[in-house]
Amino acid sequence: MDRARLWGVAFLLVTAVGWALNWPTIKFLLAVWPALFSRGVAGVTAACLLGLLAVSRGESLHVPRRLWPRLGMAAFTSVFAWMGFATVSLNLISVAEAALLVYSMPVWAMLLAWPLRGERPGARALVALALAVAGVALLLSGQKSLAGRDQMLGVGLALAAAVLFAWGTVANPKPLPLPPLAQTAWVVGVGCAPMIVLGLLFEHPQLGALTGAAAASLVYMTLVPMGVCYLSWFAALRRLPSGIATITMLLVPLLGTLSAAAILGDPFGLREGGALALTLGGVALALRGLSAPARERASDPDGA
Structure with a gap:
């Protein structure tokens, strides 16, 4: 393997x-700070830092008027819905349950391609769906607490x-025809700004509660997953085929679940391991059945 590919692999691992690690970090932070406000503050701060970095690298922050509808849609689906809903779900279900459910998005992408783009699902899509559903069913089986309304809301x-x-x-x-940074x-800033507003209106965060390890968690959530990791992701894509990069990102829910078990004491046994294997399979x-651009976008989120 040449040096460029070795660096690409290193960036992927980073x-x-x-x-x-953002999954258990968020779960820990939610014990003292509300979900939407936490995510919104971290996202808007990270967006400002990324914007400054983009300008320092000579990238223009100008967005043509014709692109704002598409940018707004991307911000809603890939940030507000992805980050916001996933973060709120962590108040109600475990990291293992949340991570596997949200990382099933390539399977849904294959199925949605039929009504939206006329791409009829083939045998690959049906097998992928069967594996993912079996994995989720195995994960949720035996969870008697899921009979509760709050737990079902978390799954939803x-x-x-x-x-x-x-x-x-x-x-x-x-x-979008914009520079990457x-x-x-x-996208991150526009998607996270409404979370701050909703958090102030409905969650009423207490600034005094953010001390010690909780403050460090917020700093990590701001700088690493939405700062360092995005930079390393783009660096990896410049050195490796997108297919290899996106498949490698299946390590995220696996490592997130394992780290939550180690750091937070979340349960991880044969049932969780089997569910991971089935769902990630x-x-x-599903990722192998997506086109290259869609495959790259389907594994671009920051982990939660």
């Missing part, structure tokens, strides 16, 4: 580990995050 939010992200991927297959800054099969 991305996967950084995004994976996680699935909504996955489906809406997939819908955005299929409905807008062409990337500038695009990321705008289905997701991997």
Whole structure:
């Protein structure tokens, strides 16, 4: 393997580990700070930092008027719905349950491609769906607490995050004609700003509660998954085929679940391991059936 590919693999590992550790970090932070406000503050701060970095690299932050509808849609599906709904779901279900549910989005993308783009699902899509459904069913089996309304709401939010992200991927297959850092800054900022407003209106965050480890968690959530990891992701894509990069990102829910078990004490046994294997197998099969641009977008989120 040449040096460029070795660096690409290294950047991929940085991305996967950084995004994976964000799952238990958010779960820990939610014990003292509300979900939407936490995510909104971290996202808007990261967007400002990415914007400054983009300008320092000579990228223009100008967005033509004709692109604002597409940018707004991308911000809603890939940030507000993906990050917001997934984060709120962590108040109600475990990291393992949330991570597997939201990372099923490539399966939904394959299915949504039929009504939205006329791409009839073939045998690959049906097998991928069967594996993913079997994995989720295995994960949720034996969870008696899921009979509760709050737990079912958590499952619904996680699935909504996955489906809406997939819908955005299929409905807008062409990337925005903007520089990568500038695009990321705008999409993350526009998607996270409403979370701050909703958090102030409905969650009433207590600033005094953010001390010690909780403050460090917010700093991590701001700088690493939405800063360092996006930079390393783009760096990896410049050195490796997009197919390899996107399939490798299946490490995120796996490492996220394992780290939550180690850091937070979340349960992880044969049932969780089997569910991971089935669901990620289905997701991997679905990713192989997507076109290259859609495949790249289907694994671009920051992990939660």
